[in-house]
Amino acid sequence: FYGKVLSLKFTNVVIMMGSSRLSSGRYLPLIALIRIIFLSSSCSHGFVVRCPTSFGIRISTSLCGDSSDATDTTSTTSFASISVELEDARTAALEALERATSVREAEDVRVKYLGKKGIVASAMGYMRSLPPADKPKLGSVVNVVKDTLESAVVSRKSALEIEEVNVQLEKERIDVTMPGLPNLTPGKRHPLSMTIEKACEVFVSLGYDTVTALEDSPEIETDYYCFEALNCPKDHPARDMQDTFYLTEDMETLLRTQTSAVQIRQMETRKPPFRIVSPGRVYRKDDIDATHSLIFHQVEILAIEKRGELTLGHLKGTVEYFLQQMFGPDIDVRFRGSYFPFTEPSMEVDVFFRGKWLEVLGCGMVDPNVLEMAGIDPMEYSGFAAGFGAERFAMVIHGVTDIREFYNSDNRFISQFPHFHDDGMISHLVGGNREERKKAMNALGIETTESDMPFTSLTEVADGSTSTALTRDQSDPKPGKEKKKKKKKSTSSDAVVADIDISKLDIRVGKIIKVWDHPDSDKLFCEEIDLGEEDGPRQILSGLRAHYSAADLEDRKVLVLANLKVRKLAGLESKGMVLCAASEGGEKVVFLDVPKGAEVGERVTFKGYEGEPATPNQIIKKKLLDKIFPHFVTDKNGVPTYKGVTMETIAGLCTSSLPNCEIS
Known part of the structure; x- marks a missing residue:
């Protein structure tokens, strides 16, 4: 201790000696020792020892010369001395910064001098x-x-920082002249890419041309090519089935909702006969979940030949052959009647795969109106079209239960899928558990490792049947204990759409209280219709100007489909749809007549079809209009019916002047 003290320079030192059990006699030798030490040191001022007065020692005792020179630090501190200390600190800090060789050392200097407890902050004390x-x-x-x-x-x-970056760059410099590293794991084709490419290969083998060029298949489309030319005018209810990303305020430019727009462009530029297959990306507003996405892919075909050379039988044969190439030669195929605006007749197609029927695509004969809009004479030519979602196909074939897996860029997910071979899709051979998948892939000449199989099939054995679904491996946290299966709770949403029938449509009696011409459309009326709601009348747009005058509509009671999603027609919002009967081809359109005495706001009924209406979103997602409207027609007496059941109000039957016609 003595040696260290002699090597130090002190300016002012105050030694505080508090109360102790030591007697004053024991303090005196300690004070004497301290006095000897500091008399030998290079002290520039004085040293003061403060002791309890009860010991009989003076409060201020000089250890360095005369007691008159000994003062407290607070009494000897002056502005001049503090300024000198600050200047010394500044000089020392600058020198320390110059010596710093890293950002961390520079930060240590900053903390020492400029930190909350640093030298500069202490000077303020x-x-x-x-x-x-x-x-x-x-x-x-x-x-x-x-x-x-x-x-x-x-x-x-x-x-x-610049020096450190330069050092790191120099250290990590890559010599591009060196040979590549061996045994690198190669990338694998994405399951969506494989599905689309295989589908195109099948149709190319049947004589179809692939259309993928940007000028022939633009993703930014016009309303005309995406809707109007496909038999969907601005007031058509089918537009409610697709929530669209519009890019301009006039709603004339949009992100395409379907690759069917490519068919119109090809019919305008190609001379029949021809056959095309057009894969592409499409966009729709939707809630992202396990089965829905804002962006997905479609593949569509179109064949145009001389009238009579292509029939519904040719379409069914083409679809069956395609599905056999994708799912295997023994796949069972089922066709069901359906509705699409651009084909007539229309069908949906199911396959019996892994123990159940699954819907995979839609198809039909091209509607003559579509041919005529594209400049092709429907009396001379006819054709068929079909289309499917690539994600839907890949999910069914591979057993993927969540569409989001395709977009998460997880190489572990992508790497597990087998390749296509000349005999078609092999994924149907690779169901079952992890080991079965590995054996099947190895049998086909595809080597696998543990890293290749991070996703596996989740096997559920409920009734003796096995269903597969790809999921991440999850080890049982408690081996030996059987996990309890959670019973899936049915939601109100599932209950509402469990049985699809006319009760899902909220059809009400309304009264038109005001009507005027749409300022930007020569086909549309704008109407204010009272439905007896607290919010007041609704604005609804109807394409009736070719069939009625504004005076015909005022104060008229009508039937309104009230649970449709709000949509814009030619720039104005429409909050429902007025129901009418229409003759074949739409030459004649008439209102459905409401019986006298029917109350405004009353919901019409169909005996035997009682239930709560669906929500607007459910109508779109479940395509309820597609499934209900084909059965919603007038009978031979002009009475609106659903599957033969008449539509009624409390005042009696609704009627119309057009028998055996569609209702829309």
Whole structure:
């Protein structure tokens, strides 16, 4: 201790000796020892020992010469001495920054001098003991020193960061002339890419041309090609089935909702006969979940030949052959009647796969109106079209239960899928558990490792049948204990659409109280219709100007489909649809007549079809209009019916002047 003290320089030292059980006699030798030590040291001022007065020792005892020179630090501290100390600290800090060789060392210097407990901050503690006239001076000196050091720290840190980056770049420099590293794991084709490519290969083998060029298949489309030319005018209810991303306020430019627009462009530019297959990306507003996405892929075909050379039988044969190539030669195929605006007749196609029927695509004979819109004479030519979603196909074939897996860029997911071979899709051979998948893939010449199989089939044995679904491996946290299966709770949404029938449509009696021409469409009326709602009348747009005058509509009671999603027609919102009967081809359109005495706001009924209406979103997602409207027609007496059941109000039957016609 003595040797260390002699090597130090002290300015002012105060030794505080508190109360102790030691007697005053024991303090005196200690004080004498301290006196000897500091008399031998290079002390520039004085040293004061403060002891309890009860020991009989003076409060202030000089250890370095005369007691008159010994003072407390607070009494000897002056503005001049503090300024000198700050200048010394500034110089020392700048020198330390120059010596710093890393950003971390520079940060340590900053903390030492500029931190909350640093030297510069400590200097401010002397402010209380200074005379009032010196306090502003001290503040000014502290600020100058602080600003100088902060600027120096920032500058030095920046220089050191650049040096560190340069060192790292030099250290990690890549020699491009060196040979590549062996045994790198190659990438694998994405299951969506494989599905689309295989589908196109099948149709190319049947004489179809692939259309993928940007100028022939633009993703930014016009309303005409995406809807109107496909037999969907602006007031057509089928537009409610697709929520569209519009890019302009006039709603004339949009992100295409279907690749069917490519068919119109090809019919305009190609001379029949021809056959095309068009894969592409499409966009729809939707809630992202396990089965829905904002962006997905479609593949569509179109064949146009001389009238009579292509029949419904040719379409069914083409579809069956395609599905056999994709799912295997023994696949069972089922055709069901359906509705699409651009084909007539229309069908949906199911396959019996892994123990159940699954819907995979839609098809039909091209509607003559579509041919005529594209400049092809429907009396001379006819054709058929079909289309499917690539994600839907891949999910069914591979047993993937969540569409989001296709877009998460997880190479573990992508790498597990087998390749296509000349005999078609092989994925139907690769069901079952992890080991079965590996054996099947190895038998086909595809080597697998553990890293290739991070996703596996989840096998559920409920009634003796096995269903497969790809999922991440999850080990049982408690081996030996059987996991309890959670019973899936049915939601109100599932219950509403479990049985699809006319009760899912909310059809109400309304009264037109105001009507005017749409300012931007020569086909549309704008109407205010009272449905007895607290919010007041609704604005509804109807394409009736070719069939009625505005005077015919005022004060008229009509039937309104009220649970449709709000949509814009030619720039104006429409909050429902007025129901009418229409002759074949739409030459004649008439209102459904409401019996006298029917109350405004009353919901019509169909005996035997009681239930709560679906929500607007459910109508779109479940394609309820597609499934209900084909059975919603007028009978031979003009009475609106659903599967033979008449539509009624409390005042009696609804009627119309058009028998045996569709209702829309």
